[in-house]
Amino acid sequence: MRIAVLGGGPGGLYLAALVKQLDPRHEVHLWERNAPGDTFGFGVVFSDETLGGIEHADAAVFAAMERDFARWDDIDVHYHGTVLTSGGHGFAAMSRHRLLAILQQRCAQLGVRAEFRAPAPDALALAAEYDLVVAADGANSPTRSRLADMVRPDLEVRKSAYIWLGTDLVFDAFKFYILDTPAGVMQVHGYPYSRDASTFIVEAHDDVWRRAGFAEPAAAAAGLPPGRSDEASIEMIRGLCADVLGGAAGSGLALGGHEIIGNNSRWVNFTTVRCARWHHGNVVLIGDAAHTAHFSIGSGTKLAMEDALALAACLHEQGDVTSALEAYEAERRPVVASTQRAAQASLEWFEHIGSYTGQEPEQFAFNIITRSRRVTYDNLRLRDPEFVAGMDRWFATQQDAGEDGAGPGVRPPMFQPGRIGGLRLKNRVIVSPMDMYSARDGLPGDLHLVHLGSKALGGAGLVMTEMVCVSETGRISPGCAGLYTADQEASWRRVADFVHRQTDARIGIQLGHSGRKGSTRLMWEGIDQPLPEGNWAVCGPSAIPYAPANQVPRELTEPDLAEITAQFAAAAERAGRACFDLLELHCAHGYLLSSFLSPLSNRRTDRYGGPLENRLRYPLEVLDAIRAVWPSGRPVTVRISATDWREGGVDGDEAVEIARAFAEHGVNGIDVSTGQVVSDERPAFGRSYQTPYADRIRNEIGRKYGVAVIAVGVISSYDDVNSILLAGRADFCALGRAHLYDPQWTLHAAADQGYSGPGAAWPDQFAAGSRKPQTGRTDGPRPRLELIRTGVPGTAHARWRPGPGSGAGP
Numbered sequence: 001m002r003i004a005v006l007g008g009g010p011g012g013l014y015l016a017a018l019v020k021q022l023d024p025r026h027e028v029h030l031w032e033r034n035a036p037g038d039t040f041g042f043g044v045v046f047s048d049e050t051l052g053g054i055e056h057a058d059a060a061v062f063a064a065m066e067r068d069f070a071r072w073d074d075i076d077v078h079y080h081g082t083v084l085t086s087g088g089h090g091f092a093a094m095s096r097h098r099l100l101a102i103l104q105q106r107c108a109q110l111g112v113r114a115e116f117r118a119p120a121p122d123a124l125a126l127a128a129e130y131d132l133v134v135a136a137d138g139a140n141s142p143t144r145s146r147l148a149d150m151v152r153p154d155l156e157v158r159k160s161a162y163i164w165l166g167t168d169l170v171f172d173a174f175k176f177y178i179l180d181t182p183a184g185v186m187q188v189h190g191y192p193y194s195r196d197a198s199t200f201i202v203e204a205h206d207d208v209w210r211r212a213g214f215a216e217p218a219a220a221a222a223g224l225p226p227g228r229s230d231e232a233s234i235e236m237i238r239g240l241c242a243d244v245l246g247g248a249a250g251s252g253l254a255l256g257g258h259e260i261i262g263n264n265s266r267w268v269n270f271t272t273v274r275c276a277r278w279h280h281g282n283v284v285l286i287g288d289a290a291h292t293a294h295f296s297i298g299s300g301t302k303l304a305m306e307d308a309l310a311l312a313a314c315l316h317e318q319g320d321v322t323s324a325l326e327a328y329e330a331e332r333r334p335v336v337a338s339t340q341r342a343a344q345a346s347l348e349w350f351e352h353i354g355s356y357t358g359q360e361p362e363q364f365a366f367n368i369i370t371r372s373r374r375v376t377y378d379n380l381r382l383r384d385p386e387f388v389a390g391m392d393r394w395f396a397t398q399q400d401a402g403e404d405g406a407g408p409g410v411r412p413p414m415f416q417p418g419r420i421g422g423l424r425l426k427n428r429v430i431v432s433p434m435d436m437y438s439a440r441d442g443l444p445g446d447l448h449l450v451h452l453g454s455k456a457l458g459g460a461g462l463v464m465t466e467m468v469c470v471s472e473t474g475r476i477s478p479g480c481a482g483l484y485t486a487d488q489e490a491s492w493r494r495v496a497d498f499v500h501r502q503t504d505a506r507i508g509i510q511l512g513h514s515g516r517k518g519s520t521r522l523m524w525e526g527i528d529q530p531l532p533e534g535n536w537a538v539c540g541p542s543a544i545p546y547a548p549a550n551q552v553p554r555e556l557t558e559p560d561l562a563e564i565t566a567q568f569a570a571a572a573e574r575a576g577r578a579c580f581d582l583l584e585l586h587c588a589h590g591y592l593l594s595s596f597l598s599p600l601s602n603r604r605t606d607r608y609g610g611p612l613e614n615r616l617r618y619p620l621e622v623l624d625a626i627r628a629v630w631p632s633g634r635p636v637t638v639r640i641s642a643t644d645w646r647e648g649g650v651d652g653d654e655a656v657e658i659a660r661a662f663a664e665h666g667v668n669g670i671d672v673s674t675g676q677v678v679s680d681e682r683p684a685f686g687r688s689y690q691t692p693y694a695d696r697i698r699n700e701i702g703r704k705y706g707v708a709v710i711a712v713g714v715i716s717s718y719d720d721v722n723s724i725l726l727a728g729r730a731d732f733c734a735l736g737r738a739h740l741y742d743p744q745w746t747l748h749a750a751a752d753q754g755y756s757g758p759g760a761a762w763p764d765q766f767a768a769g770s771r772k773p774q775t776g777r778t779d780g781p782r783p784r785l786e787l788i789r790t791g792v793p794g795t796a797h798a799r800w801r802p803g804p805g806s807g808a809g810p
């Protein structure tokens with residue numbers, strides 16, 4: 001096979017060496033525009049997992065790399081004069097310069113024809129001449145631009161500037177230095193990569209970067225010939241980091257301290273590259289050309305080399321180039337997508353780092369280490385049990401002393417008691433509101449009693465009703481429950497009484513009005529679809545339907561608004577009499593109050609539309625009306641959609657302001673959901689995907705106003721709950737579907753963690769079942785497994801499949 005490789009970075013060189021190694025008959029031709037000794041950047045990082053793949057694929061390369069590795073286990077968080085250390089992280093790093101030299105040498109040994117100082121010919125021209133063209137030409141890939149119509153790249157320029165530097169200070173751990181500068185928070189990511197140097201990346205949000213005065217030297221540098229370091233910026237960084245480097249500010253080479261070194265270094269904004277396809281015909285993109293992942297979760301080098309491993313294996317395994325490229329893309333896409341999700345969470349966390357710097361050092365350290373959501377409470381406990389034990393102890397000290405003044409004691413964070421306003425909950429788990437679509441004429445029945453009763457018996461601290469509608473036409477569907485008649489009040493009272501009599505859980509009611517999303521079918525008959533017959537007229541802030549199939553809502557007049565406010569207040573009075581412990585106002589998911597908040601559904605030109613202050617007016621009026629009649633001392637929360645997941649809609653910044661307005665109007669809690677406001681939203685679903693919004697609101701608003709923040713959305717493991725609480729991303733976690741799967745979710749979480757203390761007591765009637773029963777067959781044949789040979793034994797490409805007769809995979 002004749003293979004053209006464009007670009008001699010880690011991806012291109014490693015691919016060239018691997019294919020040649022696997023089959024020396026291949027003719028491999030590589031072009032690199034730089035000279036062999038040129039290098040950009042300092043140390044590259046590898047996890048143990050990546051190294052396993054490299055070791056098995058090409059022992060010679062691995063042996064050469066291993067001789068140069070700087071290895072470390074610890075992450076040190078330097079913050080507000082403290083240092084917290086988390087161990088067991090297992091990384092290795094080496095200089096990029098050295099890595100490229102090793103790979104260049106290996107290519108030479110194996111007979112790759114590599115041309116340096118040679119711009120690559122056009123990829124499509126090469127495609128006619130070669131069997132395969134591999135574009136490993138980096139983040140600004142000319143090939144990707146050339147194939148743009150086919151691979152459909154999406155380039156997302158982020159909001160922080162960073163500069164990649166080195167230092168002769170040899171760190172003994174991965175270092176985060178959090179610099180509280182007069183311009184705002186900046187951070188240093190540092191790690192050793194050789195016996196005499198470390199990588200030193202400085203990063204700051206654009207606003208901080210500008211305020212710090214970096215814009216001028218960067219602009220000046222931009223006028224310099226390409227390749228010149230941004231010396232003025234580096235000099236400023238020396239000053240800012242004098243404490244880290246052990247020298248005096250403004251001293252040039254920090255006096256008595258360590259030096260910061262640039263190498264063609266300049267400020268850049270990280271760009272996340274995603275492509276709809278990674279190949280077209282016989283041209284394939286690998287490494288940064290195909291995808292990038294923010295440096296804070298590892299390195300692009302690792303992904304580029306793993307791509308090379310997978311592509312080499314697929315080429316070796318598959319009979320033809322087309323199948324090989326399909327197989328390569330199928331194998332790498334999920335891995336890269338998962339890495340990019342973690343990288344996105346991490347880079348967004350750093351963009352908002354200023355929100356978290358009010359946290360105590362312990363919480364901040366846990367937050368920064370778990371920011372990508374890949375590293376969790378349980379995972380850290382395996383790596384460094386003492387670090388997590390210290391966190392549990394610290395978290396216990398943050399809780400109310402309790403009546404006896406002794407404090408609640410050390411336990412898994414989710415079983416610490418918590419408060420929403422004056423309401424004390426036995427633990428931090430909430431059953432999220434879930435519409436059962438099973439009421440008759442708005443009347444809750446036995447299903448509601450059993451549903452909510454069983455959840456209250458299942459261990460959660462607080463059980464929420466579904467959205468209970470304040471009027472008949474304020475229902476979403478004919479099956480939605482209401483609280484606008486005396487019978488409904490009595491039925492709800494029956495549910496609340498059961499919870500209070502039989503359990504130590506508390507019960508809250510969520511009040512709402514469907515607005516423009518009303519008059520629709522039961523969830524399982526077609527969510528958000530209009531009724532086949534018997535539709536009632538719907539209303540909203542503006543005459544904009546939710547989706548083309550939905551009714552155009554009638555634009556509400558001021559008298560209409562006053563009438564609906566009165567309905568909310570009447571329902572709140574009834575809820576008080578029905579003995580609910582907490583009231584939540586539903587201002588999320590596109591229902592009436594939410595549709596006032598969003599500029600996508602609210603286009604009014606009166607005092608209820610336009611700027612956020614006006615869009616907030618009606619929801620705040622309703623909140624005030626409710627608070628006026630709701631028993632004082634019982635808490636009120638609001639649920640919001642913290643983003644509409646669409647341009648021009650509510651976003652994370654506006655959500656902080658919405659939360660602030662509600663906090664200033666006296667809510668005791670904010671339940672942070674997202675979306676469902678417009679039908680053409682584009683949510684980034686994933687594990688605990690809404691938590692970053694809760695995180696900002698808790699740290700920017702909740703702590704300041706003493707308002708509890710509830711996180712919700714695909715939080716399904718107790719490990720996630722413990723992680724979210726310890727990191728201070730929320731005060732409570734609401735779980736919906738997990739409770740439909742297992743009404744005793746909280747009690748089972750306690751059993752799984754070997755915890756049986758306060759906050760996790762089984763009801764007396766069920767206590768005999770509190771030990772986890774044995775499940776599954778223990779006497780059956782064990783599945784037989786065989787390793788599929790991939791051509792690159794034991795590499796990332798290896799996978800397991802059921803052996804003959806086993807009938808099961810792992």
Ligand SMILES: Cc1cc2nc3c(=O)[nH]c(=O)nc-3n(C[C@H](O)[C@H](O)[C@H](O)COP(=O)(O)OP(=O)(O)OC[C@H]3O[C@@H](n4cnc5c(N)ncnc54)[C@H](O)[C@@H]3O)c2cc1C
Pocket residue numbers: 006007008009010011012031032033034040041042043044045096118119120136137138139141142164199286287288289298299300301302304
């Ligand atoms: C300035 C800078 C510093 C970095 N420092 C580090 C670091 O210290 N540690 C780390 O882990 N990661 C670092 N990175 C990121 C890391 O380099 C990439 O994620 C990783 O190298 C990706 O490997 P790659 O082979 O896909 O691309 P690259 O390493 O970018 O390699 C692409 C190669 O293609 C060449 N090329 C591009 N166009 C042409 C053309 N038309 N003709 C011929 N050759 C061409 C380029 O010269 C380059 O050598 C740095 C990135 C930059 C931009």
Ligand SMILES: Cc1cc2nc3c(=O)[nH]c(=O)nc-3n(C[C@H](O)[C@H](O)[C@H](O)COP(=O)(O)O)c2cc1C
Pocket residue numbers: 432433434435436465466467510523586588589639673712713714715734735736737738
């Ligand atoms: C069947 C069902 C009904 C729901 N009804 C409501 C509701 O009435 N009010 C509300 O605010 N959210 C409602 N939700 C959303 C949940 O409260 C929760 O926010 C969502 O399911 C995400 O959490 P989860 O991933 O833990 O399920 C409903 C969800 C489900 C699955």
